[in-house]
Amino acid sequence: MKTGQPETGTVLKKQIEYIYRRTKRMKSEVVILSCESYEEELVYSTLKKGIALLGGWETFLKKEEKILLKPNLVRKTEVERAVITHPAVVKGIVRLLKEEGYVHLSCGDSCGVGSAKKVMEGTGMDQMLEDYGVTIVDFNEGSTVSYPQGHTAKEFFLAKPVQETDALINLCKMKTHALERVTGGVKNLYGCISGLHKAKGHTQYTNADIFARQLIDLNQLIAPRFCVMDGIVAMDGNGPTSGDPVKMNVLLLGNDPVAIDSVYCHLVHLDPQMVPTNVHGETMGLGTWREENIRLLSEDGEITIQEAVERFGNPDFNVDRKKQRSNLWNRFNNGFLRYFQKKPYIVTDKCKKCGVCVEACPVEGKALQFKNGRKQPPVYNYHKCIRCFCCQEMCPHKAIQVK
Numbered sequence: 001m002k003t004g005q006p007e008t009g010t011v012l013k014k015q016i017e018y019i020y021r022r023t024k025r026m027k028s029e030v031v032i033l034s035c036e037s038y039e040e041e042l043v044y045s046t047l048k049k050g051i052a053l054l055g056g057w058e059t060f061l062k063k064e065e066k067i068l069l070k071p072n073l074v075r076k077t078e079v080e081r082a083v084i085t086h087p088a089v090v091k092g093i094v095r096l097l098k099e100e101g102y103v104h105l106s107c108g109d110s111c112g113v114g115s116a117k118k119v120m121e122g123t124g125m126d127q128m129l130e131d132y133g134v135t136i137v138d139f140n141e142g143s144t145v146s147y148p149q150g151h152t153a154k155e156f157f158l159a160k161p162v163q164e165t166d167a168l169i170n171l172c173k174m175k176t177h178a179l180e181r182v183t184g185g186v187k188n189l190y191g192c193i194s195g196l197h198k199a200k201g202h203t204q205y206t207n208a209d210i211f212a213r214q215l216i217d218l219n220q221l222i223a224p225r226f227c228v229m230d231g232i233v234a235m236d237g238n239g240p241t242s243g244d245p246v247k248m249n250v251l252l253l254g255n256d257p258v259a260i261d262s263v264y265c266h267l268v269h270l271d272p273q274m275v276p277t278n279v280h281g282e283t284m285g286l287g288t289w290r291e292e293n294i295r296l297l298s299e300d301g302e303i304t305i306q307e308a309v310e311r312f313g314n315p316d317f318n319v320d321r322k323k324q325r326s327n328l329w330n331r332f333n334n335g336f337l338r339y340f341q342k343k344p345y346i347v348t349d350k351c352k353k354c355g356v357c358v359e360a361c362p363v364e365g366k367a368l369q370f371k372n373g374r375k376q377p378p379v380y381n382y383h384k385c386i387r388c389f390c391c392q393e394m395c396p397h398k399a400i401q402v403k
Contacts (some may be wrong), residue, residue, distance in 0.1 A: 008138045027295040028256035028288050029054060030263050032308055035232050036249045038088040043251075047092040049230070050253040053297050057100050060225045060255060066104040066164035068137070069093065070224075072173040072188050073109035073119040074241055075394065082235040082245040082260070085171045087125040089230045089251070093171060094132050097374040108137035108161055109191045111196060112241075112394050113356070115140065116218040137161040144195030150217035151284055152210060157197035158222075167225040168192075170257060174231035174248060174264055176239030176319050178342075178389035178402040179208050183240050183258025184264050184285070185227045186212075186277040189219050199362035202388035211388075212276030216284045219257060227257045229264060236318040243318075250312050258287030259294045266291075266305050268317035342402050343382060350399035357391035357400060 031050040035043060041384060046075040061067060071085035078391065080087060097105060107129055108116045117136050120126035131138055148156050171186035180187060184221070189196060229252040237243035248267065252260045258281035262272040272278045277288035288294060291305045298308075318334035346357075353370075360379050361367050367384040368391060370376070377399075392400040 110139035174234035256287035267383035
């Protein structure tokens with residue numbers, strides 16, 4: 001895909017290849033493997049087993065292709081907080097690719113705050129990538145890519161490296177999410193949208209249902225080749241940046257991000273149908289959430305979802321399991337019924353008055369402001385608030401909760 005507006009033939013070719021990969025098997029294969037720490041050799045050997053179970057890299061990639069690694073690098077923080085994809089997982093994938101002769105590698109993300117390189121600093125990821133000759137790319141530059149066949153979104157402002165790559169590997173993190181309940185394989189590709197255009201998307205797609213549909217369109221346009229979910233230490237509670245680290249001790253691998261997200265849901269005792277990206281991912285043809293259409297592989301052979309839950313599941317994982325409101329309710333979400341929806345609020349004694357939340361708000365005129373001066377926390381205007389929870393996601397002090 002070339003810089004700027006891509007050639008129609010190139011986009012169509014990638015989409016045909018993607019549809020073929022999605023349909024050549026009746027079932028989507030997901031590998032689930034135990035991995036109890038981020039010790040580098042353990043992560044490497046576990047990933048090696050998983051890729052072998054899926055037929056090896058040659059099943060998904062060609063040696064001459066330019067390959068872009070897309071970890072979750074939402075913002076700079078300590079690795080131990082489980083906010084970003086762990087460097088050991090990224091290193092394991094890089095090492096395995098290099099060993100098999102894949103040399104055209106790059107890595108990047110459209111971070112909520114700062115550049116990918118800045119987020120990597122202090123984690124060791126930047127030095128590791130440099131040592132392996134992997135280019136760290138900036139997602140701040142991009143252009144509009146037309147997608148007329150999209151169900152909900154007809155165009156996306158994609159980062160330049162995403163447009164220029166031949167194949168993308170999705171390195172996502174197992175976390176909760178205030179808007180979509182969970183963030184995993186499908187949601188991670190929202191970071192392929194350049195810079196401030198991510199915030200703009202929240203003003204266009206203003207509830208979990210329609211936001212999920214545009215995420216499916218985005219995944220189908222980009223057509224990622226492979227997905228790895230870092231669930232060794234996940235995040236529950238007030239995710240995706242202010243939650244609590246929780247050991248899940250698993251790595252999930254495959255080429256169906258919907259199936260991977262569905263397996264994740266089962267492990268945390270969340271009905272996959274309660275996650276909009278799962279439901280729309282199936283109806284729109286991206287992948288499957290249905291248990292009967294997923295072939296789950298472990299190092300001991302094929303296992304059932306129930307066996308995986310018994311072995312790796314965590315019923316105490318703190319995730320929103322409340323039933324969704326009806327479609328009729330969702331249609332009125334911009335009216336008075338919005339007042340009954342969950343909303344962000346500031347925990348006063350944690351707020352540092354840094355203003356990151358105000359800056360992150362995508363609403364024109366801002367839905368929260370320093371109405372009482374900078375010595376007091378910002379104040380929400382819930383008439384304007386679209387419940388995108390960008391403020392909560394970007395708060396560096398865990399000072400914004402959602403209820």
